[in-house]
Amino acid sequence: MSEKRKILGLLLVLIMPVLPAFSQHDFIKKTRGGVFSLGNRTTLSTFNDGKSGNRGMGAGGQFRLQLSNRLNTEWFADYLTGNEGTLANRVDAHIGWSVMYYLAAPKDKLPLFQPYILAGHCFDYAHLEENLNKQNYAERWSSAVQAGTGMHYNLSQRFDLSATIQYMIHLGTDIHAEQQDAVVTFVKETGLSLEGHLLFNLSLNYKIIDLW
Amino acid sequence: MQAQNINGYPGLLRTSLTIAPGRLLDHGQSYIYLHGFLELFPEAHVSLRGDIYQMVTPQTAGVGLKQNTHLLYGAAIHHNKGISDLYAGLEPGISFTQTQTLPINFLPTWSVFTGYHLSVWKYFNLFAEARLLSTRYSRAPEGNIRLNELLFSAGLGFQVPLKKLCCPQF
Numbered sequence: 001m002s003e004k005r006k007i008l009g010l011l012l013v014l015i016m017p018v019l020p021a022f023s024q025h026d027f028i029k030k031t032r033g034g035v036f037s038l039g040n041r042t043t044l045s046t047f048n049d050g051k052s053g054n055r056g057m058g059a060g061g062q063f064r065l066q067l068s069n070r071l072n073t074e075w076f077a078d079y080l081t082g083n084e085g086t087l088a089n090r091v092d093a094h095i096g097w098s099v100m101y102y103l104a105a106p107k108d109k110l111p112l113f114q115p116y117i118l119a120g121h122c123f124d125y126a127h128l129e130e131n132l133n134k135q136n137y138a139e140r141w142s143s144a145v146q147a148g149t150g151m152h153y154n155l156s157q158r159f160d161l162s163a164t165i166q167y168m169i170h171l172g173t174d175i176h177a178e179q180q181d182a183v184v185t186f187v188k189e190t191g192l193s194l195e196g197h198l199l200f201n202l203s204l205n206y207k208i209i210d211l212w
Numbered sequence: 213m214q215a216q217n218i219n220g221y222p223g224l225l226r227t228s229l230t231i232a233p234g235r236l237l238d239h240g241q242s243y244i245y246l247h248g249f250l251e252l253f254p255e256a257h258v259s260l261r262g263d264i265y266q267m268v269t270p271q272t273a274g275v276g277l278k279q280n281t282h283l284l285y286g287a288a289i290h291h292n293k294g295i296s297d298l299y300a301g302l303e304p305g306i307s308f309t310q311t312q313t314l315p316i317n318f319l320p321t322w323s324v325f326t327g328y329h330l331s332v333w334k335y336f337n338l339f340a341e342a343r344l345l346s347t348r349y350s351r352a353p354e355g356n357i358r359l360n361e362l363l364f365s366a367g368l369g370f371q372v373p374l375k376k377l378c379c380p381q382f
Contacts, residue, residue: 040286042304042322057348059320060302061285079306079320081350089350132353155289159258161302204287204302206260 027158027210032106034212037064039162039205043078045092045197056082056092062203064100065211072100074118087184088130088177092197096122098146098166110154119147124170128177130184138186142172144196158207169196223375224256226251226329228339231365232265236275238358241309243277244269248364254282257290263303265363275357276312278376283307297329307347309359314352319359329361329369340366 028035038061045056060078067073080092098120106114124144130136150168157159175188232247246268251261267280288301303323310316327341342364349357 040304042302042320057320057322057346059306059322064278079318081320081348083356086355089356091350116377129351131351131355156255156258158255159287159289169363202302206254206287 013150018031027207029210029212031069032066032210033068034210035064035066035207036211037066037205037207037210039063039203041076041078041201041203043080044200045080045082046200056080056090056197058092062205065206068190069106070102072102072116074098074120083179084128085179085184087132087179087182088128088186090125090129090177093121093125095143096120096144096146100150108150110157112154114152114154114160115149116152117147117149117197118166119145121145122168124168126175128175128186130177131190133184136184136186138175138188140173140175140188142170142174144168144170146199148199150201160205162201162203162205164199164201164203166201167196168199221253221256221290223327223373223379225251225372225374226253226259226337226369227371228369230365232363232365234265234267234345234361234363237360237362239275241271241274242279243267243280245269245280245282245363247363251288253290255307259288259290259299259301261286261288261301261303263305270312274314275359277309278312279308279310279316280359281308282321282323282347284321288325292329295331297331298327299329300324300326307359309347309349311349311357314349315323317349317351318373319347319349327365331371334373335371337369337371339369340364 041060041062041136055121058078058080062076064074075097077095084090098118100118102115102116122144124142146166146168150164152160152162176187227250229248232245234243245265247265249263251259253259261285265282270278284303284305286303288299290297290299305321307319307321323343323345325343329339331337335352345361347359
């Protein structure tokens with residue numbers, strides 16, 4: 001077998017499992033329930049713990065499994081880094097899910113813009129650390145709930161650019177940094193607090209297959 | 213309705229490996245990267261894509277990057293007609309960055325890019341692309357180090373029309 005055919009064969013073996021899903025024929029079977037999408041996401045976190053100067057930026061991935069014509073679910077993981085005041089930094093990791101409800105019933109063809117509301121839950125890992133002293137740190141796992149609104153910009157019937165804005169409230173232990181002169185102290189607080197993150201997400205998603 | 217097959221789209225698989233200069237906008241320093249990408253067109257005007265940039269010129273002056281690798285994944289939309297293809301896209305990802313004095317750190321990254329492909333033969337194209345990449349090194353003693361970068365790539369690309377070769381379902 002020639003070298004060219006060997007290389008082509010290897011490439012095809014790597015991508016063959018997903019090729020049938022990219023058929024240009026209408027991939028919707030009966031309803032939009034069962035549509036599975038894969039996507040990436042970028043995240044901007046602002047107003048951390050009520051402080052507008054504490055911003056975080058992150059990236060991650062997600063998949064969606066649509067349950068019906070107007071109900072979709074989104075399952076995501078992302079990783080954010082940011083500052084905590086001027087002398088400390090923080091890393092946040094989220095893994096969670098949201099339920100999305102489309103405000104208008106879709107017709108046979110998806111509209112150019114498709115607004116929705118969403119709400120969900122996630123697990124949140126936070127690691128806060130003093131910039132000048134790595135030994136001075138605090139970390140915790142906690143649970144959080146998020147809710148907000150979003151919009152799909154349907155670039156094609158299978159490809160969308162989505163923008164969401166959500167507010168995330170931590171449940172359980174929350175940690176933040178307090179600075180007095182040049183001394184950094186990490187404070188852990190338990191209970192429900194209404195201060196959290198305001199999150200902006202931008203994602204690109206592709207509908208791979210209609211599972212049922 | 214089936215999408216029109218324009219010059220191998222949909223079902224076109226593209227790849228390339230080239231040299232890409234990059235300019236750190238906040239520090240006025242330039243670095244050289246090896247840039248590789250793999251791109252698949254599931255539709256005529258949409259591609260899914262992954263990129264990797266590996267820095268090959270560590271420096272000791274200025275911000276002093278010793279290691280900088282960007283792994284990016286995303287998609288692009290294309291205005292393609294005949295042999296011409298103008299495109300733009302969005303790719304987040306992760307960077308593995310180390311300076312001469314600071315340890316390696318994993319940094320969330322996002323980038324936007326635009327470019328142009330000219331198909332010169334069934335299997336080859338010439339391309340030029342510009343990318344704005346944004347990330348920052350957190351956990352530095354002085355706080356966050358901004359590493360916003362402008363990258364430029366150009367060169368010869370390789371493309372395979374899968375629809376014609378093996379996969380008529382495109």
